[in-house]
Amino acid sequence: DAGVTQSPTHLIKTRGQQVTLRCSPISGHKSVSWYQQVLGQGPQFIFQYYEKEERGRGNFPDRFSARQFPNYSSELNVNALLLGDSALYLCASSSGTHNEKLFFGSGTQLSVL
């Protein structure tokens, strides 16, 4: 089985632009969560989705939004990009929401110029 896949792997945008990042969970996993990791720091929680519903949201501005599709894949959207949005964006999937093991994708490296 394929692991968690994220696309694209790398992305360069300019300030003010919008970006969409994609995540496909492991087959059978219904929960997807998103994290932002700035260089040299630990990841920070952005969103969790389960069964297409938002189940948790971290301390991020409304410029960040996400959704989950019927096939459990997910998109993370960031509007009005700022230089500070440059980071590695990680997606993780799990079978449920109650502290099951997480499986991470390799991430999307976003650079905002």
Place this chain on the structure above:
Amino acid sequence: KNEVEQSPQNLTAQEGEFITINCSYSVGISALHWLQQHPGGGIVSLFMLSSGKKKHGRLIATINIQEKHSSLHITASHPRDSAVYICAVSGGSNYKLTFGKGTLLTVNP
């Protein structure tokens, strides 16, 4: 003060040495995760525990809920163990994980 503190931030060891990485947290938790991140970004979940001790190969993780402390031990360390080790805690039924900043481990041959 961060809710999750790891020590040390950096650790250099010789191949074969016993390694210990510590994690302290200040909030009530339902589970604690130990993660491994190699250069390039990919994260692998090593352990998830809410009490006691778990062992997988050369890796051992322990947690003391009363003291709000966990340790990750690596026995007979090897250069391929070189990575960033991250402690993360979850406090409820969703994945609002709170992460430590990570410990960069370098094992020299």
